[in-house]
Amino acid sequence: GAVVSQHPSRVICKSGTSVKIECRSLDFQATTMFWYRQFPKQSLMLMATSNEGSKATYEQGVEKDKFLINHASLTLSTLTVTSAHPEDSSFYICSAPSGRGVNEQFFGPGTRLTVL
Amino acid sequence: DAKTTQPPSMDCAEGRAANLPCNHSTISGNEYVYWYRQIHSQGPQYIIHGLKNNETNEMASLIITEDRKSSTLILPHATLRDTAVYYCIVRVRSNSGYALNFGKGTSLLVTP
Numbered sequence: 249g250a251v252v253s254q255h256p257s258r259v260i261c262k263s264g265t266s267v268k269i270e271c272r273s274l275d276f277q278a279t280t281m282f283w284y285r286q287f288p289k290q291s292l293m294l295m296a297t298s299n300e301g302s303k304a305t306y307e308q309g310v311e312k313d314k315f316l317i318n319h320a321s322l323t324l325s326t327l328t329v330t331s332a333h334p335e336d337s338s339f340y341i342c343s344a345p346s347g348r349g350v351n352e353q354f355f356g357p358g359t360r361l362t363v364l
Numbered sequence: 365d366a367k368t369t370q371p372p373s374m375d376c377a378e379g380r381a382a383n384l385p386c387n388h389s390t391i392s393g394n395e396y397v398y399w400y401r402q403i404h405s406q407g408p409q410y411i412i413h414g415l416k417n418n419e420t421n422e423m424a425s426l427i428i429t430e431d432r433k434s435s436t437l438i439l440p441h442a443t444l445r446d447t448a449v450y451y452c453i454v455r456v457r458s459n460s461g462y463a464l465n466f467g468k469g470t471s472l473l474v475t476p
Contacts, residue, residue, distance in 0.1 A: 252407075282463045291451075292408070292466040341407050343464075352398075353464060355407030 251275060252344050254356035261332055262364055269327045269359045271298075271342030277322035278344035282353070283315075286339040298325040298342075332363040368452045370470045376446075377475055382439040384470050386452030389433040394456050397428060399437045400464070401448040408451065408466075411437065442474045 251274040261267050271281055279300045284292040296317055297305040304317035316328040329336055340359045346352040369387040376382040388397065399411040412419055412426045414435070419426045425438040439446055451469040455462060 254407075284463075284466075291468055292402075292464075294463045294465070297463060339405070343407070345462075352410045352413070353408075355409065358405065358407050360405070 252342065252354045252356040254340075254342060254359050256359060257357060258360045258362075260362045260364065263333050264331055266328055266330045267332055267361060269329070269340055269342075269361075271325045271327070271344075271356050273323045273344045273354070276344075276347060278325075278347070279322060280345060281319060281325040282343045283317065283325075283327050284341045284343070286341060286358075292341060295327075298327075300325075329361065332361070334363045337361055337363045368454055368467055370450075370452055370467065372468065373471045373473070375473050375475060376439075376442045378444055379441055382442040382446065382472060382474070384437040384439075384450050384452075384472065385434065386437070387434045388452070388454045391432050391454050395454045396457050397426065397432075397435050398453045398455060398464070399424070399426065399450060400453065400466075401446075401450045402469075403445075403448040408464075411450075442472075444474050444476065446472065447474045448472060 253272045255270045281298040283295045285295050286292045294307050295310045298317045298319040300319045300322055306312045314330055319325040343353045343355045396413050396415050398413040400408040402408040412421055412424050414426045414428050428435045449469040449471050451466050453464050
């Protein structure tokens with residue numbers, strides 16, 4: 249089946265630094281990818297929709313200048329957390345639709361971000 | 365999206381069937397019922413979906429009531445690896461894909 253990968257799987261950084269997370273669709277093309285955030289013991293919350301060749305669409309309350317999204321190709325979307333702070337520590341997950349018209353989505357394995 | 369209601373947690377003995385209910389009383393005619401699960405510290409995994417007929421695949425069965433106001437996901441022979449949070453999501457079908465609105469789901473614990 250289709251696979252979505254994320255890199256890195258885990259990252260620890262100092263407060264104030266920026267962190268880039270990559271999301272790749274490995275054997276299919278995705279003009280749209282989604283970024284979610286999940287805090288401990290909570291459900292996934294949609295942060296933004298990444299659109300290939302155009303600007304991302306952010307959910308209400310998500311700072312677009314803090315969470316930079318770039319969807320430069322049909323297989324790669326990146327999320328950059330700029331000037332990270334401890335409250336940004338979370339599990340970041342991307343997904344891409346299968347394109348088979350059933351709204352089946354393939355999710356990446358997630359990236360655990362810890363900001364010290 | 366139609367709102368869904370699931371029990372927060374359930375237990376199931378290994379080898380027995382796990383029946384996970386979901387209420388979606390405000391579902392509209394063009395909305396599908398999707399089930400995903402999330403094993404701890406992993407990304408969610410698609411399980412099954414249906415519109416009005418019962419569906420079965422290699423992972424599970426989905427039973428949708430005739431009025432479509434509720435459904436049940438059945439794992440016929442639960443294993444320890446089925447311990448996860450199970451999400452019932454109601455959504456219209458789309459070729460381009462929509463983001464999924466995850467509720468709180470049901471935390472299923474399969475015990476030896």
